[in-house]
Amino acid sequence: MIRLRRLVTANVRTLRQALFVTTLAGLWELAARAGRLPALLLPPFSDVAVALATETASGEILGRLGFSLALVGVGLGLAVLSAVLVTAAAMSARIVSEWVQTLMAILHPLPGIAVLPIVILWLGTGYRSIAAVIWFAAVWPLVVNLHTGLRSVPATQIEVGRNLGLRGLHLVAEVLIPGAFPHILSGMRVAWARAWQALVAAEMVFGASGGEGGLGWFIYKRRFFMEIPGVFAGMIVIVLVGLIVERALFDSVEARTVRRWGMTQE
Amino acid sequence: MRRSLGVIMCVALLLGGLGLAYGGGSTSAARSPQAQAQAQEQEIRIAGQFGLVYAPLMVAQKHKIFEKYGLKPVWKEYGSGAAVREALVSGEVDVGFMGIPPFLIGWDKGCPWKAAVGFCVVPVALVTNNPSIKNLKDFKPGDKIALPSPGSVQHILLAMQAERELGSATAFEKHIVAMPHPDAAAALISKKGIVAHFTTPPYIFEELSHPGMHLVVDDVTCFGQPFSFNVGVATTRFHDGNPVAYACFVMAISEAMAWINTNKKEAAALLAPEFGLTMEKTYRYLTWPGMDYTTAPYGLMGFADFMQKAGYIKNVPRSLSDIAWENLVAFVGDRAGEPSPIQQLQFRR
Amino acid sequence: MSHVLRESQVSQASRVPQAVQVREASEAGIVVRGLGKRFIAAGREIVALENIDLSAATGEFVTIIGPSGCGKTTLLRCIGGFERPTSGTVLVDGRVAGGPGTDRMIVFQSFDQLFPWLTALENVARALRITRTVPGVAESRRAACAYLELVGLSGYEDFFPHQLSGGMKQRVAIARALSVRPRILLMDEPFGSLDAFTRTTLQDELTRIWQETSVTILFVTHNIEEAIILGDQIVVLTARPGRVAATLRNPLPRPRSPEAALFCDLWQAIHNLLGFRRGARVGVALPHRRVVFEEVDVPQLATR
Numbered sequence: 001m002i003r004l005r006r007l008v009t010a011n012v013r014t015l016r017q018a019l020f021v022t023t024l025a026g027l028w029e030l031a032a033r034a035g036r037l038p039a040l041l042l043p044p045f046s047d048v049a050v051a052l053a054t055e056t057a058s059g060e061i062l063g064r065l066g067f068s069l070a071l072v073g074v075g076l077g078l079a080v081l082s083a084v085l086v087t088a089a090a091m092s093a094r095i096v097s098e099w100v101q102t103l104m105a106i107l108h109p110l111p112g113i114a115v116l117p118i119v120i121l122w123l124g125t126g127y128r129s130i131a132a133v134i135w136f137a138a139v140w141p142l143v144v145n146l147h148t149g150l151r152s153v154p155a156t157q158i159e160v161g162r163n164l165g166l167r168g169l170h171l172v173a174e175v176l177i178p179g180a181f182p183h184i185l186s187g188m189r190v191a192w193a194r195a196w197q198a199l200v201a202a203e204m205v206f207g208a209s210g211g212e213g214g215l216g217w218f219i220y221k222r223r224f225f226m227e228i229p230g231v232f233a234g235m236i237v238i239v240l241v242g243l244i245v246e247r248a249l250f251d252s253v254e255a256r257t258v259r260r261w262g263m264t265q266e
Numbered sequence: 267m268r269r270s271l272g273v274i275m276c277v278a279l280l281l282g283g284l285g286l287a288y289g290g291g292s293t294s295a296a297r298s299p300q301a302q303a304q305a306q307e308q309e310i311r312i313a314g315q316f317g318l319v320y321a322p323l324m325v326a327q328k329h330k331i332f333e334k335y336g337l338k339p340v341w342k343e344y345g346s347g348a349a350v351r352e353a354l355v356s357g358e359v360d361v362g363f364m365g366i367p368p369f370l371i372g373w374d375k376g377c378p379w380k381a382a383v384g385f386c387v388v389p390v391a392l393v394t395n396n397p398s399i400k401n402l403k404d405f406k407p408g409d410k411i412a413l414p415s416p417g418s419v420q421h422i423l424l425a426m427q428a429e430r431e432l433g434s435a436t437a438f439e440k441h442i443v444a445m446p447h448p449d450a451a452a453a454l455i456s457k458k459g460i461v462a463h464f465t466t467p468p469y470i471f472e473e474l475s476h477p478g479m480h481l482v483v484d485d486v487t488c489f490g491q492p493f494s495f496n497v498g499v500a501t502t503r504f505h506d507g508n509p510v511a512y513a514c515f516v517m518a519i520s521e522a523m524a525w526i527n528t529n530k531k532e533a534a535a536l537l538a539p540e541f542g543l544t545m546e547k548t549y550r551y552l553t554w555p556g557m558d559y560t561t562a563p564y565g566l567m568g569f570a571d572f573m574q575k576a577g578y579i580k581n582v583p584r585s586l587s588d589i590a591w592e593n594l595v596a597f598v599g600d601r602a603g604e605p606s607p608i609q610q611l612q613f614r615r
Numbered sequence: 616m617s618h619v620l621r622e623s624q625v626s627q628a629s630r631v632p633q634a635v636q637v638r639e640a641s642e643a644g645i646v647v648r649g650l651g652k653r654f655i656a657a658g659r660e661i662v663a664l665e666n667i668d669l670s671a672a673t674g675e676f677v678t679i680i681g682p683s684g685c686g687k688t689t690l691l692r693c694i695g696g697f698e699r700p701t702s703g704t705v706l707v708d709g710r711v712a713g714g715p716g717t718d719r720m721i722v723f724q725s726f727d728q729l730f731p732w733l734t735a736l737e738n739v740a741r742a743l744r745i746t747r748t749v750p751g752v753a754e755s756r757r758a759a760c761a762y763l764e765l766v767g768l769s770g771y772e773d774f775f776p777h778q779l780s781g782g783m784k785q786r787v788a789i790a791r792a793l794s795v796r797p798r799i800l801l802m803d804e805p806f807g808s809l810d811a812f813t814r815t816t817l818q819d820e821l822t823r824i825w826q827e828t829s830v831t832i833l834f835v836t837h838n839i840e841e842a843i844i845l846g847d848q849i850v851v852l853t854a855r856p857g858r859v860a861a862t863l864r865n866p867l868p869r870p871r872s873p874e875a876a877l878f879c880d881l882w883q884a885i886h887n888l889l890g891f892r893r894g895a896r897v898g899v900a901l902p903h904r905r906v907v908f909e910e911v912d913v914p915q916l917a918t919r
Contacts, residue, residue: 040355040375120449124459126410156728159697162715164745164795174745178732220444224348224368224417225578226375261732262777 043229051229052236060218061237068203068214069241071127072195075134079191082135083142090147097147104144112137112198116205130202130214137198138191145187149180182263189250193242200238215241307338308511310504313350313362314343317447318467318551319386319496320363322559324537326522334521335514345446346415354379360504361515363496365419366569367578373589374579380505381590382512383498383519384563389556390423390485390495393473394462395454399482402431402438405461411441412450413464417578419495420464422569423488425576426614430488435576454479466495468543468551490615492558493565505591516561516593523559526552563594568614586612643708644672644831645694645799650703652689662856663689667703669850669862671799674829678842681852682889687835690857691803694833695721707798717746720792724804726784729776729791735763735783736772739791746795762790765824782813789824799831806841818844822869839885843878844871851888860888 025045031037032044039047055061090097112133119136123129153176161175177184203216213221215238222230258264310332314323323341326332332339342359344350347368353359355377363385372379392411398404405411413420421442425435443460445453447469454463455476462482463473473479486492498519505512526533534549541548551557566589574582583589586598598608650667653660663686671677681687692698694705696715705712712719722728729738739759743749749758763772766786776784785805792800806814818841825832836842842849843865851860863885867877 038355038376040377120453121458124453126459154725154727156723156725157730159715159721159723160728162697163695163717163721164742165717166745174741175730178730181732221416224415226351226371257732261775263731
């Protein structure tokens, strides 16, 4: 019964949001069609929709999207791996923890894209550099959250674990990781968002390589050929992917875990 | 109550934003001849880029040549032809300098502008660090070719040569990497990621001075004859709204160019500090075989024809007057019967 | 098999005098002997506990009471193996107890001692799986169900901790601690954060559970009433450093009610003790009568 009501409430909200977005699109169309603004600056929404449809039909967008997602996957995967190693090192010794915290304070505010020139110098152009930028963008939020997550597990729960005879990795797996999960999840959220932004930015700044480019390169190329509806179409796809991952993946994982467990900090 | 207030405020904000966009449009449209004539000095906003190619602009700046014609120049520097084009489209500048392909792409999409002056003919070439690459057929699938951006002169030249050698203009679409010249030059020399670089002076000279580098193909081979690497583009708004300022602009550019051509030593001395090079080196670059600062347009129609056939643009100009202002149309002329040599220079051979 | 294991553990306890070990080895239950704990805080050495002696026979319910800051919790943590005593020994069934182990399960005061990502049932079942107390997942769940039933939580198996009240959470914690069949249950003010009503209910419940399982319980509290209602023995600690002021045998029959006259006297006696130093007379002089409570004879009290 409660579930049903929740479902209806959620859908009403979605409906309202959809209505709002549709209105915005309508206003956009009107503004563009009014003719005072050159179509080069603001193409009508319908043109963008057509571009989106054509580029999707031709397989162009899906190909680029696949490439982008694969790159983010590699970058994020490596980031998770290194965050785990760094955090493990930090947890093993106080001094390492201090180093990591200092390093975090220095490097965390640096946007991933800012390291691109150096990355190109070291790794050259191509997907390796983009993966490195994604890695850099994602690794710090992961380390920060993993670190705070592990530290925020109540001492009592750790002691219960020890009381039950858990030691070392068993204690980590049984108590620390689940206990830190809310932080781990929000770290993943931030890492994903930053990785996605870094990917698009990196591809646009150094233009990736033609056949191997992702959505950033798609937009970049359309910009240079002044296909403004295509630029907007690319942006829409980027937004959509962001939304889908955020809503379909993270929100549902959160609902199944952290919210179900009542481990939200609300 | 409070909620509806919020909604109203949001809507107001939205409408305000739209209004601003319209307002912005109409103010620039209102830059009428009378309004400009009232100004003592006529402001002209000029978009250029950095590099040897832009030497005439730098001379004009140093010698205050625009001021001599009663213009008040505002100099703006951009990183690519596309950025110059965007500055022109947004109404940020009145005239700008870019390669013929970016200019034609804009024209094709309806940018209200035409070419006002030719600017320079310079050597452009594809340089590789791989000794086994003798022509385009030798590139392997993973080989990356750096060029400034998609839709740049270099990109179109590569497409022209690809069509010639491999029968497909788009054969190298998967090989290209967009990189600024300095980064690409460094990458080519250190053999990091790219095997070839389609570039211009002084990077060509720099790259070729390293061992193991060689030239795969040059511009004249690609295009068939020399062409303007860069043209000066004036917006219709500027040209129509301010014919006197337009004429002064053409004259000022001409004078700056004439000065370089007649005073190369002095030009080198003047510009050496700007490029951070020695005077000797600057002089060597300015006088490199193939360097030609000239307001004569070369190759406008040739690029248009190719780009339309290869699918980079949809429209092709019916005549030069579609894409060039009257001074260029008059300059090139229209010979009865066989086209004149200067007319022939507008096409590929 | 288990006998061999026990002997090898005994031989490791080299710090304990041989004579004592032999004498205590036959004793079932828990013996704390001469336990002291000092630590350094802000550059100063603090004596938290000094020369604590206490014992509980198997199945006995011992309450430890003392003013706040007297080191009750430290004492329990030393016994539980979470802190290393500076001096003294803890013997469980005659064996020296070391680090934390399932023979001494602690029930904490804090409500967050349950794992929030597991349901009530899973919290117990998981403990059974981890300790391999019961073979198999299905077996564990069945056993866990039984323990939840024991603490009166049938029907709440699938509730997550955040859906349970404070009292229910403590019940689950008790079920979990009991499920792994400890030799002794160490309870650190488990009802300290509960409202008075729930607290009374849980005291009755705990008494019932104790009677049903006959587990040995060491129960720390700062509430005199609770100490009297629950304990067979009441260990009264003094403040800073924590010393045993007296160990009283509780003469009240169960179920105990605070209305009983003897209850009031015992209450008064403990109350007085808490205000006195060690060595004061264990008793209370009231206008209308004089009561003296029997002290438990803890073997080898240091200074007597």
